Amino acid sequence: MASITLDGLAHAYRPDPRGPQDYALKEINHVWRQGGAYALLGPSGCGKTTLLNIISGLVVPTRGKILFDGRDVTRLPTEARNIAQVFQFPVVYDTMTVRENLAFPLKNRHMPREAIARRVEEIASRLDMSSVLDRKASNLTADAKQKISLGRGLVREDVAAILFDEPLTVIDPHLKWQLRSTLKELHRALDLTMIYVTHDQTEALTFADTVVVMHDGAVVQTGTPEELFERPAHTFVGHFIGSPGMNVLPAAVEGRTAHVGGVAIGLTRAYPALPAGEKIELGVRPEFATLAPAGTGVPVKVQRVDDIGRARIARIEIGGQPAAALMPEGLSLHGDEAGLTLDPRQIHIYAGGVLVNGEGAL
Amino acid sequence: MEKPLNNRAWLLVAPVFLIVAFSAIVPIMTVVNYSVQDTFGNNQFFWNGLGWFQELLDPTTELGGRFFDALWRNLLFSAIILAIEVPLGILVALSMPREGWKVAATLVVMALPLLIPWNVVGTIWQVFARADIGLAGWAINALGIDYNYTGDSLAAWITIVVMDVWHWTSLVALLCYAGLKSIPDAYYQAARIDGASRWAVFTTIQLPKMKRVLLIAVLLRFMDSFMIYTEPFVLTGGGPGNATTFLSIDLVKLALGQFDLGKAAAMSLVYNLIVLALCWVFYTVMTNTGAERQQGETPA
Numbered sequence: 321m322a323s324i325t326l327d328g329l330a331h332a333y334r335p336d337p338r339g340p341q342d343y344a345l346k347e348i349n350h351v352w353r354q355g356g357a358y359a360l361l362g363p364s365g366c367g368k369t370t371l372l373n374i375i376s377g378l379v380v381p382t383r384g385k386i387l388f389d390g391r392d393v394t395r396l397p398t399e400a401r402n403i404a405q406v407f408q409f410p411v412v413y414d415t416m417t418v419r420e421n422l423a424f425p426l427k428n429r430h431m432p433r434e435a436i437a438r439r440v441e442e443i444a445s446r447l448d449m450s451s452v453l454d455r456k457a458s459n460l461t462a463d464a465k466q467k468i469s470l471g472r473g474l475v476r477e478d479v480a481a482i483l484f485d486e487p488l489t490v491i492d493p494h495l496k497w498q499l500r501s502t503l504k505e506l507h508r509a510l511d512l513t514m515i516y517v518t519h520d521q522t523e524a525l526t527f528a529d530t531v532v533v534m535h536d537g538a539v540v541q542t543g544t545p546e547e548l549f550e551r552p553a554h555t556f557v558g559h560f561i562g563s564p565g566m567n568v569l570p571a572a573v574e575g576r577t578a579h580v581g582g583v584a585i586g587l588t589r590a591y592p593a594l595p596a597g598e599k600i601e602l603g604v605r606p607e608f609a610t611l612a613p614a615g616t617g618v619p620v621k622v623q624r625v626d627d628i629g630r631a632r633i634a635r636i637e638i639g640g641q642p643a644a645a646l647m648p649e650g651l652s653l654h655g656d657e658a659g660l661t662l663d664p665r666q667i668h669i670y671a672g673g674v675l676v677n678g679e680g681a682l
Numbered sequence: 683m684e685k686p687l688n689n690r691a692w693l694l695v696a697p698v699f700l701i702v703a704f705s706a707i708v709p710i711m712t713v714v715n716y717s718v719q720d721t722f723g724n725n726q727f728f729w730n731g732l733g734w735f736q737e738l739l740d741p742t743t744e745l746g747g748r749f750f751d752a753l754w755r756n757l758l759f760s761a762i763i764l765a766i767e768v769p770l771g772i773l774v775a776l777s778m779p780r781e782g783w784k785v786a787a788t789l790v791v792m793a794l795p796l797l798i799p800w801n802v803v804g805t806i807w808q809v810f811a812r813a814d815i816g817l818a819g820w821a822i823n824a825l826g827i828d829y830n831y832t833g834d835s836l837a838a839w840i841t842i843v844v845m846d847v848w849h850w851t852s853l854v855a856l857l858c859y860a861g862l863k864s865i866p867d868a869y870y871q872a873a874r875i876d877g878a879s880r881w882a883v884f885t886t887i888q889l890p891k892m893k894r895v896l897l898i899a900v901l902l903r904f905m906d907s908f909m910i911y912t913e914p915f916v917l918t919g920g921g922p923g924n925a926t927t928f929l930s931i932d933l934v935k936l937a938l939g940q941f942d943l944g945k946a947a948a949m950s951l952v953y954n955l956i957v958l959a960l961c962w963v964f965y966t967v968m969t970n971t972g973a974e975r976q977q978g979e980t981p982a
Binding site: 404425 | 866868869871872874875876877878879882886887890891
């Protein structure tokens with residue numbers, strides 16, 4: 321059982337990193353609590369896998385330390401850490417049966433035979449794999465193989481954290497849900513820290529209590545799914561999470577009013593300390609921007625309306641800037657003129673991409 | 683649906699028939715024709731029925747005796763070089779570099795022996811191993827070991843085996859290397875996480891993943907060594923005595939040395955059948971392991 325602390329961690333694949341552009345992973349300080357379900361979310365190439373491999377010990381970081389319960393393990397090899405990892409593509413030992421696959425990590429650690437047999441049976445029943453224990457692992461489906469990979473981690477009683485590197489990539493869509501709920505159940509039952517790397521926001525938001533969003537080698541926000549949705553700390557988080565993503569519009573802020581291409585939008589807070597020279601942007605999620613008949617709220621132009629199933633999303637222009645908004649039921653538009661009502665508490669101001677906290681009561 | 687019948691189709695396959703006829707059927711039938719006759723030269727032939735075959739397959743006769751001697755000698759040779767080249771090839775492949783400029787350098791060096799014409803290989807070793815002027819032969823004698831491949835059968839065998847290992851281990855190594863390169867990194871990482879030893883990684887990951895290329899390597903090396911002719915012919919000419927007379931060398935002695943066309947024809951047909959049968963066995967084993975793999979493969 322352990323909490324995992326990343327202390328000033330950074331990694332470059334080049335042996336002689338000069339500037340920040342050489343770092344695949346920029347400095348990170350983070351604590352993974354014991355028993356937490358974490359998702360590491362970000363687009364391909366943002367450094368998620370590098371971070372995961374550093375935690376599991378497959379990669380030694382250029383700078384910084386990793387502590388398991390305060391013990392420095394930065395230079396400890398993988399097999400000496402109590403970590404298990406499930407990879408993107410199922411890894412099973414082809415020549416072995418499922419039972420032998422599950423027993424393999426314990427056999428390598430010289431556990432007594434009866435203890436191995438007991439533990440394998442126990443984990444197999446947890447994974448619903450008791451019936452296939454004596455089949456060749458190579459003859460199973462991709463999701464069963466992924467469960468075996470997971471099982472090889474679970475059999476080890478000393479495992480403190482299980483790392484998942486986009487484990488559902490090769491799984492059929494209808495089985496993804498099933499496997500993910502198995503994971504959640506195991507997480508609840510076994511009090512394990514789970515770190516789940518993915519570029520799929522649905523996977524991240526449904527799996528994790530805490531989502532860590534990464535962008536370009538750096539952590540941009542850590543929070544619950546609600547926090548990420550309601551208060552994106554960075555315009556990237558706004559874009560990346562949500563479908564469609566947050567509207568981010570270049571704006572000029574004056575007192576409690578923002579001007580977007582000549583259109584004034586009222587704010588609940590004032591931003592007297594906005595840094596000069598940074599690009600100022602206004603962010604509001606389409607879910608908090610609702611179309612209304614022309615004449616109410618902010619005047620906008622409607623370009624088209626997309627039906628995305630659970631809602632209708634209107635593609636609009638505010639002061640010449642493209643944006644998206646909710647199209648309420650029963651609203652009929654005449655021509656392309658319409659109004660837009662915004663939830664003022666859900667409007668955020670960003671300077672250089674970073675969220676700025678305003679002053680003044682809500 | 684009515685099948686279109688068009689006799690012009692025969693015209694289109696005719697070239698293939700012609701080529702196969704002249705490259706395979708006619709020569710083989712000529713050999714079959716010789717194998718049931720005896721000749722004393724002068725282009726005079728006498729019918730002998732299956733006599734040569736009966737003699738050939740009976741080890742108590744002169745012909746059968748030399749045939750089985752050559753066959754066992756050849757099988758022993760194949761077994762020895764497989765037992766050396768396969769493990770050695772795997773070992774070499776495992777220690778070859780995985781990335782960087784060293785890869786290209788290693789591959790070129792490894793490919794060199796494979797690019798040398800076979801009788802040149804024979805000549806190289808014939809000179810290299812000579813006790814009087816050859817570097818290796820002279821050096822071994824200088825160490826106090828009495829070594830002379832032209833007089834001592836054991837020395838001749840060792841020289842031929844070493845020559846074959848030098849010539850062909852690269853092939854096994856290159857095939858194994860290709861098999862090793864196809865293993866995704868995740869397997870090695872998973873093995874490290876599972877605490878597998880170096881030996882366990884080899885037996886549980888590398889060897890199973892190399893199985894198919896290894897089968898191909900074994901097939902190629904077995905067939906090649908079973909039909910070996912040029913190198914030992916150049917090196918020892920089958921001697922000393924008959925010590926290194928393998929099947930194809932014996933065949934040539936019989937056909938061109940003694941001009942016993944009937945016996946030689948019968949022998950070459952039996953030789954050919956043995957090769958075909960062994961090919962079939964290998965092919966069956968290979969396709970079976972292939973099918974097993976296919977079954978195991980799951981749609982991604």
